[in-house]
Amino acid sequence: MAPSSIEDTDVLVIGAGMAGLSAAIAARDIGASVIVLEKAPEAERGGNTRFSNGAIRAVYHGVEDIDALVGGLSAAERERSEFGSYSREQYYDDLARVTQYRSHPDMADMLVENSRDTLFWLQQQGLRFLPLYEWQFKLPDGRIRFSGGSALEVYGAGEGASEALFRTAERRGARVFYQTKALSLIDEAGRIAGVIARCDGEDIAIRARRVILACGGFEANTEWRTRYLGPSWDLAKVRGSRFNTGDGLRMALERGALPFGNWSGCHSASWDLNAPDVNELEYGTVFKRDDYLEGIVVNADGERFFDEGADIRALTYAKLGRAILAQPGQVAWQIFDKHGAARLHGEYRVKQSARFKAETLEALIDQFDGIKRDACLATVKNFNAAVRTDIPYDPGKKDGRRTEGLAIPKSNWALAIAEPPFEAYAVTCGITFTFGGLRVDGDCCVLDEGGQRVTGLHAAGEMVGGLFYFNYPGGSGLMSAAVFGRIAGRAAAQAALANTVESHGAN
C-alpha cells in the first residue's frame, strides 16, 4: 500500500530496523497512531537488523535470567554451560575500554541501564532467545564458560528479530509503507511537522506531530564514506543493507542538528575477499571471517599487522576491517594449520569462500596473489619460533600463551602454524555501520547546535552519536537500537498525544 498525501499521524517513524520498529511498538503501546516509512521494497525490508547475526549484549544477573529469557533451559544446557553473569559495571567497563574512554557518559548510561529490561521487553514483543554458544570460552571437559556480555542470540538471527518486530508492530496497528523514501523534514515555524517522502516517483507530504529518524548510518554511501571516514573507505565492502545512505543524518543536519560522536569511525570487520561490494540478503553473514584468533593474519608484504590474540573476539573484531583496509591492496590472508582450521566456524566452508589449501606452507603462500612470498614464509617461521610453549594453551580463558620478541605480539592462544594441511582465507574490510550521529537527550530528542531541542524530532539506532568510538563491544548494535528506539517511541508518543490534547483543548 502506498501513502497518500493526506496521511496524518501522531508519530512518523523513518526506517524499519530494530530502532524504528521498537519505536513504533512503544508508541502504539501508549496509544499514538503510527506510520513507518521504509525505503526498501517489502522483500528487502528490515535494514541491517535483518542482516545481523542476532547476538545481543545486555546486563544479566545469572543463570535465572538466561533461563527466563530463553523460556526454560534444558537440563543438558544447564549442565553444559557456565553462564556466569554480566554486571552493569562490566558493561560500562567493556564499553569504556574498547572506545578508549570516549563513549559519552549520558549515552553509555542509557544503553547499559536499560539493556536488561529491554531484553525482557523484546521477549514480550515476540523475539525468542537462545544461549549464544559460539565465541565463548571452551573448557577442557567440553563445557562452555560464557565470556560475559553477549550471552544470547535471537532465534533466527537478524531475520528472526526482524520478522518478530514487523509482526508485532503491524498487529498493534502501526502502518508500514514500503519503497517510501523520506527526503526532507517539514519545518513549520521551528517545529518539525512531518516529512516529504518519495513514493512511486511522486513527492508527497506526510504530516506528523512527532518524527523519529531511525534510518541508519551512512555505511552504504560510497561518497560519504570517503568524505567522513577517509581515503580508501570507498573500497570497503558493505556487510549489510544498501539502503543506509545517511538520508536521515543529512535531513537533520540541514535543520541545524548537532553532529555528535565519532564521524570518522565505524564498525568494520574481516570479510571474505569474494563477497560482493554490497551484501545481499541471500548471503546474510556467510562472508564473515572472524576466526583470526585461531591462526595468524598477514598482509601483501608478508607481515603480520595486528595482535590476533589481544582479547576475546567480541571486543576486537569490530576494528579489524579498518586495520585490513590500511594494508597494501586492502587485502590480508588468514593462515591456519590443521588444528586451527579444525576450529573454524561453518561460514568458512561456503563455496564462495576465497580459500586456499596445501600440504606445505610454501605451496600455500604461492597461491596468494601479490604476496611477498619469502617475507611471508619468514613471518610464519619467526612466529612459530616465538611461541611461548612453556605456557599452556587454554581456550577456556585468556591464557596468556603469547609470543616473545616479535614487534607485533600475539598475546593469547598462540599456537605454531606447524601441522599440514594448511589453509588460508583472503579477506578484506567489510563495513558494518558508521559511528557518527546526532546528539540526543534522555528522550532521544535531537538537539541543535545551540543545545536546544529540535521540536518534534527524535532519533534512534545507528543515527545516535556519542556511544561508539574506534571499536565496539559485540552485540551492542541491536541492543542500542532497541533501547534508543523504545525510548524515542515512548517519548514521541507522549509528546504527540499531549499536543493533540492541547490542540483539541484550544478548539
Ligand SMILES: Cc1cc2nc3c(=O)[nH]c(=O)nc-3n(C[C@H](O)[C@H](O)[C@H](O)COP(=O)(O)OP(=O)(O)OC[C@H]3O[C@@H](n4cnc5c(N)ncnc54)[C@H](O)[C@@H]3O)c2cc1C
Ligand atoms: C552483517 C551484520 C551483522 C551484524 N551482527 C550484529 C549482531 O550479531 N549483534 C548486534 O548487536 N549487531 C549486529 N549488527 C549491527 C546491527 O545490525 C545494527 O547496529 C542495528 O540493526 C541497527 O538498527 P537500526 O534500526 O538503527 O538500523 P537498520 O536496521 O539498518 O534500519 C534502518 C532502516 O532505515 C531504512 N531507511 C534508510 N534511509 C531511509 C529513508 N530515507 N527513508 C525511509 N527509510 C530509510 C533502511 O531501509 C533500513 O530498513 C550487524 C550488522 C551487520 C550488517
